[in-house]
Amino acid sequence: MKRSVTGKFALNALFVKLMLSFLSVILILASFNLFSHLYLSGKIYKEMIGQNELGLAQTVEGYENHFRLTQNMILALTQSDSWTANLGILSHLKENRRYDIPAEVISDLSTLYANPFLHIENFILYFKKENYVLEREGLSSAADMFGKYYFSAEYPPEYWSRQTMDNQFLKVMPAVTFTEKTIHSTRTLGRLMPVLVKAIPYEEVYGIVMLNPQLMQAAYGDAGNTPFYILDAQKNLLFSTSEGKLQTSQLPESGNAHERVGDQYYFYEKGKQTGFTYIRVTQVAAIAAEMRGMQLLLAVLLSAAVLISVLSSLIFSHRLNQPLQRLIAALDRKAGSRPEKLSSVKEFAIIGDRLSSILENNRFIQTDLDHKNSLVRQYAYTHKVKNIPLSKSLAELEDVRQSEQPYASILFKVSFKTLPDELEKHTLMLWKLVQNLITGGESESVALQPEHDQLMLLLFNPGPQSSFLQALDTLKELLDSETSLYLTIAVSPVYSGETSFTDAYNNLSMLLNERRLNGETQIIVEPRASSAKSFHLKVTHGEELHNLLQSANEEAVFAWLDRQLEQLQHKDAAAADFRAFALGAAEQTSKTVTRLNLPQAERLLPPPLEPFNAFHSMDQYKEWLRDLVRPVLVVISSRSESRDPIISFVLDYLDKHYGEDINLNLVADKLNLTPGYLSSIFKEKTNINFSEYLNNLRIERAKELLMNLELRIQDIALQVGYQNVNSFIRMFKRCAGITPGEYRKRYSRDDSLPSSGLGL
Structure with a gap:
């Protein structure tokens, strides 16, 4: 017994070696963790300061570049001879009555506030001597502009009349909240930062540029909730993202600096061009408290981890050593003469008997894995393309990891004009044809099916793009004679290995939306330049369709819908644009049904399932839209036939006299009714207020008159009943x-086109 114990705990015994190995690893890991924490805790504050200084430097560079760009753009505008001449005329507008000049000046100013990178909300020219302003909406008095349309308690009209530019060309002023005050409503315009600009060479004229500081902060500032301040050269606060008071004890004369005030770090940097001081505030007290808590927690966790590890090592070493000792003993007994039975331990006997069967099973498993390797590979690549986290075992596959080798990707989407009887079988045969034709059986390619109707090919080291475009042209020629289906093929450029498979798939999915509305196979290599410019204008046609539906004129409604679809086709719109227009028309029809409170409204609403994925011609959209609005028109027409005679008189009178100075009291007097009774019965019968109906009628008539370019906007306003x-x-x-000016400019040309959606 003594000899057995001594052998068990000898230095070269398995149990001792396992125990010492476990303890060595535990000691090394504990020492490394302790050293890392002690070292990094001293570096964290320096790292925090460095990151904040770097972030502030980038913010300052963005703001300084923006102010310089704004100044250069304005300076380039004011140096124009035509600009100087026009300002001279506008300075004596009441004398010369040159009312054609404001439109030209507004067009020049549009180059500034139409630039999305300048973040300019408006450019106001203030003529102090004439006491009026010119801005993007036209001419206004200074009192109206700064007392109503751009009202702020900090900048009343008297403030602007006292301003002088002296020798300055540009002067930035503190950002405040502006509101628009009208008779019936008050609307906030948000915080704006006024910038005074000298209108060279006129002393009594200067510009007021309304910058949007929120957009500037979103473009150049910190994405988090870190307080940020801008001070001018006289240390006045120009802009801040926090309501808290700024507490500083020093500001740099130049360059950057930082200081700690209470529980906060203040980082300063002074702009080299503007002389503005930019300040960023970071909380550090909470970090320090968390650091102390982390140190205490680490000490507790480290002690517990060491104790648990030692106990676990002892248990694991014992449990691992004991069966091995028994197995060695059994092998020693077997070495002499083979007994009929291997000890009395059944498990060790089973281990010996099963070794041969285990090897045989391994050979079978290896063969099975070889057969399934391609399926697992496709599964893993599909997860990479769809950005789905892989299991640990799949993530370790070498051929699925993003490598440095170049690759190209092709995405196919199949659409059936008529569904076959065995859809899955037809689709599988098509994908096999595509894969064999494009890849030619090459090993450096992977075929995936991200969606039931899509096939994606990854071609590694594909060579130039033209090499596989020729194969795609051949495929297109084969499918041109196919009448039951067509493909949409999106082709990527040859990417470097740095582009992820997910990004490649997303880019190809966006290219699929470039498909045009026809039943032919299309190959799309890049987006068309016309798409973003022609089909996504924010123009609302909802009220126009609503009025046509309300008239119950089937011929007019069908003609309007056909005209919109034909304009989309004339401009070579994508199939997605036709779908968006149809959805917008369906949504407006639903709103019309709701607004008119039509009977059986649920039956008249459009079906929840849209069939647009199967549409491949404009006629299909025409027929679908007609089927959509036809029952609505029937109900509205039957409802109009039983219309109240009072409402009929009011509608007919408004249609004939909308250009006159009419109101509810006048019409009620003609009917010998009280205005209140007429208002309530009009609302009850038409589901719209009297004044709202009159305004909509006048605006619709104005749209028609605006198509006549010989009529001035002032004259059109008078014709439809607006004296001002x-x-x-x-x-x-x-x-x-x-x-009105933008509407005339947009729709008086032949190349105008409504939005791909109604914008409802």
Whole structure:
């Protein structure tokens, strides 16, 4: 017994070696963790300061570049001879009455506030001597502009009249909140930062540029909730993202600096061009408290981990050593003469008897794995393309990892004009044809099926793009004679290994949306330049369709829908644009049904399932839209036949006299009714207020008159019943979404096109 114990705990015994190995690993890991924490805890503050200084430097560079770009753009505009001449004329507008000049000046100013990178909300020219302003909406008095449309308690009209530029060309002023005050409503315009600009060479004229500081902060500032401040050269606060008071004890004369005030770090940097001081505030007290908590927690966890590891090592070493000792003993007994039975331990006997069967099973498993390797590979690549986290075993596959070798990707989407009886069989045969034709059985390619109707090919080291485009042209020629299906093929450029498979798939999915509306196989290599410019204008046609539906004129409604679809086809719109327009028309039809409170409204609403994925011609959209609106028109027509005579008189009177100065009291007097009773019965019968109906009627008539380029906007306003042109412009913009001038410019040309959606 003594000899047995001594042998068990000898230095070269398995148990001792296992135990010492476990303890060595535990000691090394514990020492490394302790050293790392002690070392890194001293570096964390320096790292925090460095990151904040770097982030502030990038923010300062963005703001400085923006102010310089804004100044250069304005300076380039003011140096124009035509600009100087026009300002001279506008300075004496009441004398010369040159009312054609404001439109030209507004067009020049549009180059500034139409630039999305300048973040300019408006450019206001203030003529102090004449006491009026010119901005993007037209002419206004200074009192109206700064007392109503751009009102702020910090910048009343008297403030602007006292401003002088002296020798300065550009002066940035503190950002405040502006509001638009009208008779019926008050609307906030958000925080804006006024910038005074000298209108060279006129002393009594200067520009007021309304910058949007929120957009500037989103473009150049910190994405988090870190407080940020901008001070001018006189240390006045220009802009801040926090309501808290700025507490500073020093500001740098130049360059950057930082200091700690209480529980906060203040980082400063002074702009080299503007002289502005940019300040960023970071909380550090919480970090310090968390560091102390982390140190205490680490000490507890480290002690517990060492104790648990030692105990676990002892248990694991004993459990591993004991069966091995028994197995060695059994082998020693077997070495002499083979007994009929290997000890009394059944498990060891089973181990010996099963070794041969285990090897045989391994050979079978290896063969089975070889057969299934391609399926596992496709599964793993599909997860990489769809950005789905892989299991640990799949993530370790070498051929699935993103390598440095170049590759190209092709995405095929099949669409059936008529569904075959065995859809899955037909689709599988098509994918096999595509794969054999494009890859030719090469090993450096992977075929995936991210969706039931899609096939994606990854071609590694593909060579130039033209090599596989020729194979795609051949495939297109083969499918041109096929009448039951067609393919949409999106082709990527040859990517470097740095581009992820997910990004490649997303880019190809966006290219699929470039498909045009026809039943032919299409190969799409890059987006068409016309798509972003022609089909995504934010123009609202909802009220126009609503009025046509409300008229119950089937011929007019069908003609309007056909005209919109034909315009889309004329502009070579994508199939997605036709789908978006049809969805917009369906949504407006639903709103019309709801607004008119039609009977059996649930039956008249469009079906929840859209059939557009199977559409491949404009006629299919025409037929679907007609089937959509036809029952609505029937119900509206039958409802109109039983219309109240009072409402009939009011509608007919408004249609004939909308250009006159009419109101609810006038019409009620003609019917010998009280205005309140007429208002309530009009709302009850038409589901719309009297004034709202009159304004919509006038604006629709104004749209027709705007197509006549010989009519001035002032004259059109008078013809449709608006005595004040500014009131007309504001009402038109509220109803149509754009000003009358923009509407005329956009729709008086032959190349105008409505949005791909109704924008409802």
